[in-house]
Amino acid sequence: MDVAAGLFKAQCLKLMDRVAEKRETITVTKRGKAVARLVPVATTLNRRLFGYLRGKGKITGDIVAPTGEAWEAQR
Numbered sequence: 001m002d003v004a005a006g007l008f009k010a011q012c013l014k015l016m017d018r019v020a021e022k023r024e025t026i027t028v029t030k031r032g033k034a035v036a037r038l039v040p041v042a043t044t045l046n047r048r049l050f051g052y053l054r055g056k057g058k059i060t061g062d063i064v065a066p067t068g069e070a071w072e073a074q075r
Contacts, residue, residue: 005030
């Protein structure tokens with residue numbers, strides 16, 4: 001959607017609400033040429049780097065006990 005700079009100035013808050021609600025982009029024009037673009041903010045989840053995978057894995061057996069199979073290096 002293109003909006004003239006004068007109209008954008010008069011209805012800035014209304015247009016910002018529209019972008020937030022409808023997730024659309026508005027291009028602000030001055031004398032028919034695009035000068036600015038109003039875009040919705042990308043939503044990002046607030047995730048921490050450490051502890052992100054906590055609770056996702058599961059140990060299903062003894063990971064240090066021998067399996068009984070011969071390794072290639074032992075052959």
